[in-house]
Amino acid sequence: MELTRSDIEQLLKLIDSAPFDVIHIEWKGLKLSLKRGEGGAFDPTELVRFSAPPASAAQEPSPPPVQVSEAGETSDPSSLPATPAPAVDTVDTGSGVSVKSPTVGIFYRRPEPGAPPFVEEGERVEEGDTLCLIEVMKVFTAITAEVSGTLERVLAEDNAMVEHDQILMLITPDD
Amino acid sequence: MSTSLGSIGLPDGFYLAAYDDIDSTNDEARRLTAGGPPPFGLVIIAARQLQGKGRQGRHWVSEPGNLYSSVVLRADADPAVSAQLGFVVALAVRDTLESVSGPFRKVQCKWPNDVLFNGKKIVGILLEYLAGAGTAPGAVIAGCGINVAHHPEDTERPATSLAAEGVEARIEDVAAGYLAALSDWHLIWLAGGFEPVRQAWLNAGHAPGEPLEVRSGDATVTGTFVDLDPDGALVLDVAGEHRRFAAGDVYSANGQSGA
Numbered sequence: 001m002e003l004t005r006s007d008i009e010q011l012l013k014l015i016d017s018a019p020f021d022v023i024h025i026e027w028k029g030l031k032l033s034l035k036r037g038e039g040g041a042f043d044p045t046e047l048v049r050f051s052a053p054p055a056s057a058a059q060e061p062s063p064p065p066v067q068v069s070e071a072g073e074t075s076d077p078s079s080l081p082a083t084p085a086p087a088v089d090t091v092d093t094g095s096g097v098s099v100k101s102p103t104v105g106i107f108y109r110r111p112e113p114g115a116p117p118f119v120e121e122g123e124r125v126e127e128g129d130t131l132c133l134i135e136v137m138k139v140f141t142a143i144t145a146e147v148s149g150t151l152e153r154v155l156a157e158d159n160a161m162v163e164h165d166q167i168l169m170l171i172t173p174d175d
Numbered sequence: 176m177s178t179s180l181g182s183i184g185l186p187d188g189f190y191l192a193a194y195d196d197i198d199s200t201n202d203e204a205r206r207l208t209a210g211g212p213p214p215f216g217l218v219i220i221a222a223r224q225l226q227g228k229g230r231q232g233r234h235w236v237s238e239p240g241n242l243y244s245s246v247v248l249r250a251d252a253d254p255a256v257s258a259q260l261g262f263v264v265a266l267a268v269r270d271t272l273e274s275v276s277g278p279f280r281k282v283q284c285k286w287p288n289d290v291l292f293n294g295k296k297i298v299g300i301l302l303e304y305l306a307g308a309g310t311a312p313g314a315v316i317a318g319c320g321i322n323v324a325h326h327p328e329d330t331e332r333p334a335t336s337l338a339a340e341g342v343e344a345r346i347e348d349v350a351a352g353y354l355a356a357l358s359d360w361h362l363i364w365l366a367g368g369f370e371p372v373r374q375a376w377l378n379a380g381h382a383p384g385e386p387l388e389v390r391s392g393d394a395t396v397t398g399t400f401v402d403l404d405p406d407g408a409l410v411l412d413v414a415g416e417h418r419r420f421a422a423g424d425v426y427s428a429n430g431q432s433g434a
Contacts (some may be wrong), residue, residue: 102306103255106391106422112228136421137287137407139258139302139315159392161422164255 097147099169101162105136109158117158119151131169134162151172180220182362183351186358188216198223199228200245201301201318208247208305213314214219217247220350228301229239240324241336248361250315255421259369259407260361261288261302261316264375267357268298268321269379273343275337282417284380286387286409286425295335296312297322315356323349341409357400374404389420396420397428 101107109117109132118130124146125131134141152170156162181193197203200219208214221244224237237243250257265288272282272292283291291339301318322336322348358383366371381387381400389396389411397420398411408419 022339030278103253103258104421105255134254136256137261138300138422139254139261141254141306143306161391 018058024068037125096152096172099131099143099145099148099167100166100168101134101168101169102132102141103135103136105141105162106162107156107158107160107162107168108133108135109154121151121154123151125149125151125171143168145170145171147173179351180222180348183220183347183354185218185351186355188269189354189358190216191218191220192219194219196225197243198226198317199224200243201303202226203227204245204247204316204318205303205305208314208316209303213249213305213307214247215249215314218354219221219245237320238325240346241316242319242321242323242346242353244320244350244353245316245318246354246357248315248357249365250304250311250313252307252310254306254313255406256303256369257313257315258302259289259364259372261300261315262369262372262407263360263364264288264300264302264317264319264357264362264394265290266375266379268300268319268370270356270360271321271349271353272297272337274356275349276340276342278433280340280342282379284376286380286403287407292335292337293340295333296330297337317354321349326352345368365401369405369407373405373407377403388426388428389423390426391423 034142111118111133118132119125122143125148127148129145130142130149131145132143134143149171152172155168156168162168181191183191183193192203192207194203197219200221203219203221204217207217207219218243221237223239224243227237227243241273243414248260248263250260262284265284268290269282269284270278272290276292277281281291281293282293285291287295288302290298290300299318299320303318305314305316307313314367322334322339323344324336324338326334326336326339328334337349360372380403382414383400383402385400387398387400387409389398389409396411396413396418398413400409401412401417402410404410404419409425411418411420
């Protein structure tokens, strides 16, 4: 697979705007790792991994996986792909627990516009607390905490489209 | 317990809790669903909602005279599949409105789950998905308010009520008709999947080539209606390219009211 300048620019733009520092992409034989910031050794525990779907599963050419993370960062509804693109499937969370979207849809951090978020980064959450909402075709799904702990990070943008299984938040559970 | 609404006829498998006042029928359904297996078929009806709400927390005027209801429906383990129940509810409302108003009134479905009466908004539908345990089917709380006696005047999009359109209907008849139609369409969806629902919706929904806008956040995409995808997504022709939309607010692109 040849990599064009445009591809490189897209990848650099992606990591610039992404909420993580390291991206490892595997796509049709190409393996590419990008790390933001000053040099240093590549730490595989920091990986956010995008994986391509098995070739047999693709009925039509799928978009390159780099588009996946963009879906979480734009409010353009036209970004919804015809075939759900591969989503971020693993994030190294240390001892943290990832909160994933059960479906493609719009991610809401607030119960209504103008209201405070259900939970802020750094705040404590109890098992069963509502963390966010996902809307698909005007059906709302409340995403609740599966563990008690501290909301470490919010990885998706409020009011933007997210993919099935996309990691939305990280919770550091109680000891 | 509301005496007049508490005696309406119910389809098989539905059972009713009726209230004179409630904060929100969806909230009450959620409270009664918490902590156990979903009470499929539970119907909450109130004569008045004190804190009625629409999509994204929008206030829903809920004075007596209109129908305020929520039904706990068996859904799917997948919330995206369960979202098809929005079309099920819309078709039940469509049938109800056609039944009480007779012919010559235009009832149109708007993607994904709104229904217009003579081009104006007459219903508010708010669906909430509750995941099942493990691989068990989830539940959808289908909140539905139908403007029977009155409607708000200061809305972004034109609204109406049955009364304002010259249709005299008892709220009990509207409620019973809606629940019967909802039960029918829900059974069709459970037994036959989305395709029969999709076909019925296409007959009542947007016309091919109808100009539509989809708004989400600050973004607006304009195109013409092509189809309802087999999973329920809206398909528009946008500058010659077919695009799918699974979320967003839909407006008529010629300035009329939308979903």
